[in-house]
Amino acid sequence: xxxxxxxxxxxxxxxxxxxxxxxxxxxxxxxxxxxxxxxxxxxxxxxxxxxxxxxxxxxxxxxxxxxxxxxxxxxxxxxxxxxxxxxxxxxxxxxxxxxxxxxxxxxxxxxxxxxxxxxxxxxxxxxxxxxxxxxxxxxxxxxxxxxxxxxxxxxxxxxxxxxxxxxxxxxxxxxxxxxxxxxxxxxxxxxxxxxxxxxxxxxxxxxxxxxxxxxxx
Amino acid sequence: xxxxxxxxxxxxxxxxxxxxxxxxxxxxxxxxxxxxxxxxxxxxxxxxxxxxxxxxxxxxxxxxxxxxxxxxxxxxxxxxxxxxxxxxxxxxxxxxxxxxxxxxxxxxxxxxxxxxxxxxxxxxxxxxxxxxxxxxxxxxxxxxxxxxxxxxxxxxxxxxxxxxxxxxxxxxxxxxxxxxxxxxxxxxxxxxxxxxxxxxxxxxxxxxxxxxxxxxxxxxxxxxxxxxxxxxx
Numbered sequence: 001x002x003x004x005x006x007x008x009x010x011x012x013x014x015x016x017x018x019x020x021x022x023x024x025x026x027x028x029x030x031x032x033x034x035x036x037x038x039x040x041x042x043x044x045x046x047x048x049x050x051x052x053x054x055x056x057x058x059x060x061x062x063x064x065x066x067x068x069x070x071x072x073x074x075x076x077x078x079x080x081x082x083x084x085x086x087x088x089x090x091x092x093x094x095x096x097x098x099x100x101x102x103x104x105x106x107x108x109x110x111x112x113x114x115x116x117x118x119x120x121x122x123x124x125x126x127x128x129x130x131x132x133x134x135x136x137x138x139x140x141x142x143x144x145x146x147x148x149x150x151x152x153x154x155x156x157x158x159x160x161x162x163x164x165x166x167x168x169x170x171x172x173x174x175x176x177x178x179x180x181x182x183x184x185x186x187x188x189x190x191x192x193x194x195x196x197x198x199x200x201x202x203x204x205x206x207x208x209x210x211x212x213x214x215x216x217x
Numbered sequence: 218x219x220x221x222x223x224x225x226x227x228x229x230x231x232x233x234x235x236x237x238x239x240x241x242x243x244x245x246x247x248x249x250x251x252x253x254x255x256x257x258x259x260x261x262x263x264x265x266x267x268x269x270x271x272x273x274x275x276x277x278x279x280x281x282x283x284x285x286x287x288x289x290x291x292x293x294x295x296x297x298x299x300x301x302x303x304x305x306x307x308x309x310x311x312x313x314x315x316x317x318x319x320x321x322x323x324x325x326x327x328x329x330x331x332x333x334x335x336x337x338x339x340x341x342x343x344x345x346x347x348x349x350x351x352x353x354x355x356x357x358x359x360x361x362x363x364x365x366x367x368x369x370x371x372x373x374x375x376x377x378x379x380x381x382x383x384x385x386x387x388x389x390x391x392x393x394x395x396x397x398x399x400x401x402x403x404x405x406x407x408x409x410x411x412x413x414x415x416x417x418x419x420x421x422x423x424x425x426x427x428x429x430x431x432x433x434x435x436x437x438x439x440x441x442x443x444x445x446x447x448x449x450x
Contacts, residue, residue: 045388046318046319047244047245047247047388047391048244048388048390048391049387049388054447055445055446055447056445056446056447057446057447057448057449057450058446058447058448058449059446059449060446061441061444061445061446062387063246063247063389063439063440063441064247064248064375064386064387064388064389064439065387065388066244066245066247066388066441066442066443067388068244069443070244070245070246070247070442070443071443071444071445072441072443072444072445072446073445081385081386081387081388081390082390083322083385083390083391083392083393083394083395083422084244084270084318084319084321084322084391084392084395085319085322085323085325085326085394085395087319087322088318088319088322088323091319092319092337092338092339111342121303121306121307122315123295123296123297124293124294124295124296124297124315125294125295125315125317125318125345126294126295126317126318127294127317127318127319128317129317129319129320129339129340129343129345130317130318130319130320130337130339133337133338133339133340133341134338134339160343160344161342161343161344162343163341163342163343164341164342164343165342
């Protein structure tokens, strides 16, 4: 089974040379730590920066340079700043190659829910609805089950949707899965996790074709 | 040169009244019009509708207007980090219209650019699209979203000149340029206001035509919401 860093590490392998990538808050943010150093990748933050670098050194933080999580950041050579409308032109216009975000629920048809739990304080969708509605390459990073042990990979989402039919790939603490017309296709198992374990933790249709390899991390 | 300079924040805010709709720039606490917000609190206007990506924190930014019960409705994409906001929202005191962030930005830009509405894929199939016209283009579904209508835009830039030309810094740019010229009157506050001729026309982010009033803010706290650093080697 993977921890959060393990999920991020596995997703980092999906980041290819020349990609512009938008990382959501939570596990997705960790992905930047594991991207190969021999490839060129630029990270976009929807509040208006392309070419994000690491957190600043103590004493060098600048209130005017933050990411979408409102954390102080730095920029790398070649970085640019832009306004919010331009930022979402990059996203809606499919100029961003890969979007990695978290989710509360994913359905076997690619629907995603990650912004609202009825009866609880609703903080808002931020940029999530724009991101999922536009990107063609969306990877969801999440735990396979919720805190109560219930599956987050469902036949149908029970929570209010963020987007419809948009998720293609999911990386969880248990598995890598691809969404196709007939459900969640199991691609890889996390180290030490069996197909049966994954089946037991998946409420939606799990498609298992042949031998399923263990992830290489 | 058409001079947009006003001498003080109180002069800049002349004409504002209760019940109006305001746009306020900023992302979190980054690039917010601090001086205009302070003045709005001082003026004690009520029943305001505020269009702003976020709602500040309890004791800073738009949170100050909320503490003072001056806001009737917020139009935002994300409103966490504010306990008083949560209390007013759950008690029904405060109306909240959550809007996807890209749609929020485009509703500002549409108002600025003279488009009454636009189609976006964001929110299709979700509760955000309920009651809105949808339409298919090239096999994909889109939602019709209308441009905002606002009385005043309050924006914050890094530098500006007396002609109202603006230059922003870093990610403090965010929604500010989209809101310039998107309301009946745009009030820009800047950290440094210079005479015309001092800013290179090649470097202007927002031309003065989109700005009606400009002033230099008295002070900027520039509070950091999430200070994240790594230790010095």
